[in-house]
Amino acid sequence: MKNKILYILLFFSSISFAQKSIAEVLKKYNKESITYITAKDASKQQNVVILDAREFSEHKTSRLKNAIYVGYNDFNLKKTIKKLKNKQQPVIVYCSIGIRSEDIAEKLKKAGYTNIYNLYGGIFEWKNNNLPVYNSEEKETDSIHTFNKAWSKWLKKGIKIYD
Incomplete structure (x- = not known):
């Protein structure tokens, strides 16, 4: 329910x-x-x-190297924990700019993970800083999924892709 409310708030x-x-x-x-x-x-x-807290279509288009897709609407804490063996290992969660990733990081923190970070500005700031982004074939790409047209304004570098 919280996820739907967030999307409605973000949309409107x-x-x-x-x-x-x-x-x-x-x-x-x-x-x-x-x-x-x-x-x-x-x-x-x-x-x-590195955990990607965006939707699968976003992750498929563009992602950080070796990022593990965990999603947002379909985030599953139990499945994610199975991928994170050490509760002290550094974990960086990202999304487009850093809102959805905070929600996912909070869930991990509540589950006992102690070294969690939220990527400030998300994948947009990553690309804006000329850092490499990869597609589903793990090839470097300039195409960045921007969630929607309104959000795309914060991506200053790269090709804006949205559904």
Whole structure:
């Protein structure tokens, strides 16, 4: 239910996003209960698990290297935990800009994971910082799934793809 409400809020408030920066949107919709990590800092991490908290069509189009799809609407904590053996291992969760990823990271935190980060600005800031993004064939791509047209304004580099 919470997922549906979030999508409805995001859809109807997309008009108000027109005047806001990523920072303002994150401040408005996030509790900041999960530590942010910047794209540049995240790209330097080793031995980190990267979780993609977007929908499958988004993940199929573009993703961070070795990202594990966990989804948002169909997120399953039990299945995800099976992929995360060590509760102290660094885990970075991302989505388009960092709203959905905070929700998923909070669930992991409640499950006892202690080293969870939310990628600030999500895959958009990753690409905006000239960091590589990959398609479903694990080939580097400039095509980034932007969720929808309203959200695509924050992707400054790359080819905007939305359904």
